[in-house]
Amino acid sequence: MNLESIPLQAFLIVSSALFCIGIWGLLNSRNAVRVLMSIELMLNAVNINLMAFSSYIDNNLIQGQVFTIFVITVAAAEAAVGLAILLSLYRNRVTVDMESFNLLKW
Amino acid sequence: MSIAITTQFICFTVLSLVVIIGALGVVLLESIVYSAFLLGGVFMSVAGLYLLLNASFVAAAQVLVYVGAVNVLIIFAIMLVNKKEDLKPINDIKSRRVISTSICLTLLSLLIRVDLTNVWNLSSPQNSIGEESTIRIGEHLFSDYLLPFEVASVLLLMAMIGAIVLARRDVMSKDISTGLPVDQELIEKSSEPLLTNKN
Numbered sequence: 001m002n003l004e005s006i007p008l009q010a011f012l013i014v015s016s017a018l019f020c021i022g023i024w025g026l027l028n029s030r031n032a033v034r035v036l037m038s039i040e041l042m043l044n045a046v047n048i049n050l051m052a053f054s055s056y057i058d059n060n061l062i063q064g065q066v067f068t069i070f071v072i073t074v075a076a077a078e079a080a081v082g083l084a085i086l087l088s089l090y091r092n093r094v095t096v097d098m099e100s101f102n103l104l105k106w
Numbered sequence: 107m108s109i110a111i112t113t114q115f116i117c118f119t120v121l122s123l124v125v126i127i128g129a130l131g132v133v134l135l136e137s138i139v140y141s142a143f144l145l146g147g148v149f150m151s152v153a154g155l156y157l158l159l160n161a162s163f164v165a166a167a168q169v170l171v172y173v174g175a176v177n178v179l180i181i182f183a184i185m186l187v188n189k190k191e192d193l194k195p196i197n198d199i200k201s202r203r204v205i206s207t208s209i210c211l212t213l214l215s216l217l218i219r220v221d222l223t224n225v226w227n228l229s230s231p232q233n234s235i236g237e238e239s240t241i242r243i244g245e246h247l248f249s250d251y252l253l254p255f256e257v258a259s260v261l262l263l264m265a266m267i268g269a270i271v272l273a274r275r276d277v278m279s280k281d282i283s284t285g286l287p288v289d290q291e292l293i294e295k296s297s298e299p300l301l302t303n304k305n
């Protein structure tokens with residue numbers, strides 16, 4: 001194999017795998033904290049994607065890196081609000097089991 | 107790029123293996139504390155991948171924000187809600203697992219197929235600004251991305267106030283749903299769960 005650098009596809013495959021692991025964790029976790037962790041994994045997969053495209057396709061203007069910084073900002077805000085909601089839920093229902101949060105079930 | 111190509115390949119392989127195996131550990135391990143620390147490892151490895159892509163500023167931001175803030179926040183949340191509880195068994199858990207796993211694997215194969223078959227319009231490496239990326243990010247943030255930058259600051263303020271309001275301890279003298287007086291000292295250990303009997 002005679003390559004100049006790491007192919008773009010390698011980064012894309014890693015990010016796809018990370019995204020699918022995040023979705024699996026989101027669907028299958030019983031613990032609400034683990035659901036938040038899965039969301040963080042998915043956001044990181046998106047960030048890897050943006051960074052890889054910014055480095056391989058737009059390597060002069062690097063707008064993908066700016067987008068990644070905004071995604072990191074929103075992820076931090078989301079984590080803070082999500083964990084506050086989680087604490088409030090725990091105070092009301094004394095559990096973090098996702099199956100017991102069924103007030104919105106119809 | 108300055109690092110030799112073999113070193114880059116070795117670094118990339120190790121970092122991606124740590125990312126994938128760590129992420130699997132995050133969703134599969136029984137203990138939530140191990141999951142939280144593995145999540146920190148995954149964040150660090152993603153920062154390493156950013157360094158391989160010539161993005162030192164974003165790598166530093168990743169370490170500071172994710173490992174320094176989000177991961178610590180998650181560990182604090184685990185510490186606050188870490189109660190041993192026996193989960194109620196779900197009767198159709200098997201079929202749910204099978205369906206969700208097959209959906210995830212289908213999505214993964216679709217994504218990998220798109221990654222491999224699409225012809226990407228790669229730009230030539232000599233246009234790359236490489237190590238100058240921090241300067242270019244600063245130029246972007248203060249010229250064409252100035253409005254999103256300012257909106258992000260408002261968003262962070264809103265998130266901060268919202269988190270404080272949501273996580274604040276109630277100081278009312280009466281319970282809203284039951285009407286009973288609230289024992290202020292034992293507010294974390296309320297004798298009966300407030301909402302569980304409503305459904």
